[in-house]
Amino acid sequence: MSKTITEYVINCPTCIRMKASRRRPQGLLQPLPVPSIPWSDIAMDFIVELPKSATYDTIMVVVDRFTKxxxxxxLVGLPTAAETASVFIREVFRLHGLPSTITTDRGTQFTARFxxxxxxxxxxxxxxxxxxHPQANGQTERTNGILEQYLRCYISYLQHDWSSxxxxxxxxxxxxVQRSTTMTPFFINSxxxxxMLPGSPLETNVPKADERLSNIHRNYRLVRAELLKAQRRFKFYADRHRRPAPVYHVxxxxxxxxxxxxLSCPSRKLGPCFLGPFFIEKVLSPVVVKLRLPPTLRIHPVFHVSLLKAVTPDPFPSRVLTTPGPVSTVADDEYEVELILDSRWHRRNLEYLIRWKGYGAEDDSWVSYREVR
Incomplete structure (x- = not known):
């Protein structure tokens, strides 16, 4: 009797949808392919909403996945797609040439048409x-964390000097020295x-210069110790909170x-913890799948397995099921038309030049009339 009751409760669709999961997220680490040469595969991200420091309030982080x-x-503010491209040319291309792959999150800068x-x-x-699942861009996420920890420890109380x-x-x-390469990024790259700085600053008989050199040496020692500590801490915590995921199939x-x-429901707190169930349309990797979502669920259909829970066969087919309400979302990845600027015939197809809501002129694009609704 006890076993039957347990199975009945475990397979209750209402309980599955409404109760939050307390288990560790699914999906062991699946590293990205290893690049073969320096600066052929880079990762990019932003640290935003920092206190103003010499007009700056954002940091763009670029990491080479080969040399680390x-x-x-x-930067001054979160850049647009066009501004991001300009920074890329100025700060990455001029030093390292063009990469073959850029790994990023799904921020508007990187999903914009421009x-x-x-x-x-x-x-x-x-x-x-x-x-x-921002962990998929783990290279920059880890680097961001290390940099943020360093800034927290050594900026002033007013937090206005981090840019220096x-x-x-x-x-x-x-x-x-990176644990994964056993060498420094400088040495691998060059x-x-x-x-390096000399072991101890030489006195110059110029008090202001002596003070500046002393501060540089002190900060260098503190930064080195803090970065090493941060690397150890991030590895320790990342390895603790994972469990294997089921092997999913189409x-x-x-x-x-x-x-x-x-969700478009009135209260998030009283909304379902899980949606579905949905069919897996495609298995992209051991930890990433594409789902077949209904038209009302207007979100990107590719998900990490940590966001999924397998549907188990219900041993009680005669169970009376309550039909969940319709699921709809506030659109995240859709583009909204702000203005139609022009029209043309292109390859026997009517196209409109569209200004997209929330985007600048650099993202104006020609779109078939079939896609405009």
Whole structure:
């Protein structure tokens, strides 16, 4: 009797949809393909909403996945797609040439039509993370965490001087031996170790210069110790909170976590924890699948397995089921037309030049009349 009751409760569809999961997320680490040469495969991300420091409030982080070398670029505000392209040309291309692949999250800068056309024109492959799983861009996520920890420890109480520490942070980060390569990014990239600060600052008889040199040496020692500590801490915690995921196949049914989905229900707190079940349409990797979603669920259909829960066969087919209400979302990935600027006939097809709501003129694009509704 006890076993029957347990099975009945475990397979209750209402309980599955409404109760939050307390287990560790599914999906062991699946590394991205290893690049073969430096700066052929890079990852990009932003650290945003920082306190103003010399007009800057955003940091663009660029990491080479082969050498692990990073660039920390201060910016004024979160850039548009066109501004991101300009920063890329100025800070990455001029130093390292064009990469073959850029891994990013699904921020508007990287999903904008301008950025897609920019990458396509330069023969750069876009590698976007799966929906609501920024860990897929783990290289920059880890680097962001290490950089943020460094800034927290050494900026002033008013937090207005962090931009002055970025050059030291970048130099120290790139001069640390990486556990994955057993070498420093500087050495892998250039074949030599850069000149270091002398063991102790020499007195120059210029008090202001002596003070500046002393501060640089002190900060260098502190930064090195803090970066090493941060690397150990991130590895420890990342390895603790994972469990293997089921082996999914095309046609399997799964529940989808609603944690990151903007539901249109009146109260989020009383809404379902899981949606579905939905069929798996395609298995993209051991930890990423594409779901067959209804038209009302207007979100990107590719998900990490940590957001899924397998549907188990119900041993009680005679169970009376309550039909869940219709699921609809607030659109996340849709483009909304703001203005039709022009029209033309192109290859026997009527096209409109569209200004997209929330995007600038750089993202204006020609679209078939069939796609405008």
């Amino acid at each position: 070398m990073a660039h920390f670029i201060p 950025w897609r056309a920019f990458c396509k024109g330069l023969h750069i492959t876009q590698a976007l993370t799966s929906a609501y 520490y970025l050059p030291l942070a970048e130099f120290n980060y790139n001069n640390q 074949g030599y170790h850069p000149s 046609g399997d049914k799964v529940w989808l976590s609603s944690a990151n989905v903007k």
